[in-house]
Amino acid sequence: MSPPRTALVTGSTNGIGAAVASALAADGVRVLVTDRNDQRGAAVAAGIERGGDQASFLASELDQPPGELREFAGAAAEAFGGRVDILVHSAALCPPVGTPALSDDDLEATPAVNGRATC
Secondary structure, eight states, X not given: OOOOOEEEEETTTSHHHHHHHHHHHHTXXXXXXXXXXXXXXXXXXXXXXXXXXXXXXXXXXXXXXXXXXXXXXXXXXXXXXXXXXXXXXXXXXXXXXXXXXXXXXXXHHHHXXXXXXXO
């Protein structure tokens, strides 16, 4: 018998990400819930587990430098014994202003989280 499939779902502590994580888990996939909010992440993973499915939580900051993203990717793969079968990138930053009004920090972080972190 082959091991269960595995899924890494970024931004999975609320909204679409949490719904996707729950749906995958209900389908028998081992889910790794990731987000920068530790409390919400632990709560989502615990809720999935209470339902009888498999989930765990790994904190992530997807706007970090490449070295830290590599560490996160390694930790995620290690959580599943070296492989990730499914990647769902649901993390996103959506500042409530137009691009010209973004702060320098937001202008750096938004494309980092919304695009670069999926590579």
